[in-house]
Structures are given as structure tokens and as C-alpha cells.
Amino acid sequence: MARWPFSDEHDQLRKSIRDLVETEFAPHASEWEEAKDFPDSVFTRLGELGFLGLSYPEAYGGGGGDYLCNIVLAEEMCRCLSGGVAMGVAVQTDMAVPPLYKFGTEEQKQRYLVPAITGEKIFCLGITEPNAGSDVAAIETHAAKVDGGWVINGRKIFITNGRRAHAMTLVAKTDRDLEHKGISLFVVDTNTPGFKVERTLDKLGMHSSDTAEISFTDMFVSDDALLGKEGEGFYNISWELQGERLIGAAGTIAGARRSFEAALEYAKQRETFGRPIGKHQVIRHALADMATEIEAAQQLVYSAAWKVTNGEYPVREISMAKLLTGEVAWRVVDKALQIFGGYGYSMEFPIQRAWRDTRLIRIGGGTDEVMRDVIGRMEGL
């Protein structure tokens, strides 16, 4: 029987995604990590099977499922053994594209949402800038109103899928005097003159994903590139960030569970001082702590996801889930690496990759400190 909050249908979906991920993606994980790239065909294959639009209406090519389907996808993608692939896909399904469905015009949905669901158009999300990360209202990228459209100048950094994307969901200032009330969203084609990928960044982990710095120089976009209402971009991107944080939390804690399972298996087999290391109380207790913390953090993710599925907007629980899963996952993969001893530190074992990839969740999409700030403010401070 399915485990709350999932149904038998979710479990069937989970099985289909797992089959795909384990047979078609996981065998290439090391190759893609070394190449610091994975093929665009990952998107078209996921699109072909309907996995990029699980919760969108069938009218746009989506699966018509609920939000928990997205959680299933995020959890199963971690089985591809490369955090970069899972992140690139999550940016498409749960970060850059949802604002198109929520705030886009019918014309924008046909032009961008439909090919995003098939995987023919790959998306990136442009919020962070060299001088503005946590403080989104401090962005400097500026869209100036001109006849028939906007002229955009500025720069974005740390943009996942930035090199490969066909389109970007972009956050820009449309009124410099108004701080967060002067921010608007746009959807722009990356082949627009003035859009330039300046470089891709080398990173500690998530090696298979491309992370780009992008500049906009006198980039003209027509009026229909505005996404949602002018001046509402800050509120709209704050909405997007909730989905980004929750899907990040779901994928991260599922990944931590995989690392725990690998460490548990190893602890049963590896022997020191005449018995399996898992029979030494210190290791047994470490594994018990890991299992307990994973369970608690995952339940918080499910409780927030359940609320989202039922139409609530649980900012407090999402922030807590992002904060807790980040810290728990980090502790878990670090302990797992320790259990593997010297082999944990060797590049021949996958745990080192999980250790490097997992670190990102405490920074990306809102740092631990920002999460604590949101929670603290919601507690009235």
C-alpha cells in the first residue's frame, strides 16, 4: 500500500521514473560528471514520457496530475547519481517554467509552456546577479520601456542551464526608484541579440550541470515578453521561490536517504576487529541518528507538499523544510562518507560526489541564513 502522502498512482509513476532514471541516466553519471555536461536529450526523453509536465493541464500537453507528482519526480531523479542532472531538470520543471503557467498569457503558454513540457525548449531562471543574491530587491538588471517593448541591460550569475537554455525567465528592474515594487518578470529567448553567455563557472559539485554568467546589452524584447503585471515581479518570484525551495528539499532528502542506504550496506559488509563495522555501537548509533533525522526531515517535506497539493501557500513550513533538509542531508552525507573510511575519500566511490553535490542546498535558492530570517520574521521577530 502507498505510503502517505502518496497514492497507488503516485507509486506507479515512481516506478516508471525509476526505471528510466536507473536504466538510461545512471549508467552515464560518471561520464557526464567528467564531461561537466549532460546531453539535451535528457530533457527530450523526459518530455517524451510526460515527466516534464506531470502537474500541468492536459490541454498544454501536461499529465493533469497533482503537485505530489513533482515531488515523486524530484525524489526519483536523485537515483541518476548526478546531482547536476537532477538540478538541471528541476530548474525546468519547478523553477523557471511554473511562473509561465501561473502568470503567463495564453500566447506565452502556447509559445513557451507547451515546448517546455515536451522538452524541446530548455529553460533557465535568471534572478541572481554579481551584486545581488539573497537580497533580490537589490538587482540592477534594468528593463527600460521603449516604443513596442523593453531594452534590457544587466548581468546574471550562477544561472543553471544558462549555457544550454533556449529561454530564460528573467527578473529585472522596471523602475529603479521603487525597490521591490519596481521589479518585473520577463520571458526572453536566449537567441535575442544582446543576450550573451559570458562564461560557465567551475564548481565544487553539481559538475554535470552548466552554471553560467550571462550579460544583456541593449537587448530589445517586445511588449509580449513581460510576464505577469509590471511591478509585480518581486511577489511573483517570491511565489516561484517557494516551489524551488520545496522541490530542492524533496530531492535533497531523498538523495541523503540513498547515501544512508549505501553506508548501511557498507556497514554490514566491511569488517574491522573481527566484526562488521555496523556492529560497533558507535557506527550503529551513527546510522540510527541518520535514519531518524532523515525520517523527520522527510516528513516535514511531505507535510509542506501536502499543504501545497491542497491549495495552501505554506511559506513557513517550506522554509523550515528547506532549512532542515539542508542541514540534515549535509550531516548525513558527511557521516556516510566517514563510514566508508578511506574509500569514502576516494574518487572511485560515489559518496564523495553526493557529499559535494549536497552542500549546495544550504546556499542555492535561499541560504540557511535567509531561511532562518524568513522563519524568524514569521514568528513575529
Ligand SMILES: Cc1cc2nc3c(=O)[nH]c(=O)nc-3n(C[C@H](O)[C@H](O)[C@H](O)COP(=O)(O)OP(=O)(O)OC[C@H]3O[C@@H](n4cnc5c(N)ncnc54)[C@H](O)[C@@H]3O)c2cc1C
Ligand atoms: C550551483 C549554483 C546554481 C545556482 N543556480 C541559480 C539559478 O539557476 N538561478 C539563479 O538566479 N540563481 C542561482 N544560484 C544562485 C543562488 O541562489 C545564490 O547563490 C544564493 O541565493 C545566495 O546568493 P549569493 O551567492 O549572492 O550570496 P549573498 O547574498 O552575497 O550571501 C553571502 C552570505 O551572507 C549571508 N547573508 C546574506 N544576507 C544575510 C542576512 N540578511 N542575514 C544573515 N546572513 C545573510 C548569506 O546567507 C551567505 O552566507 C545558484 C547558485 C549556485 C552556487
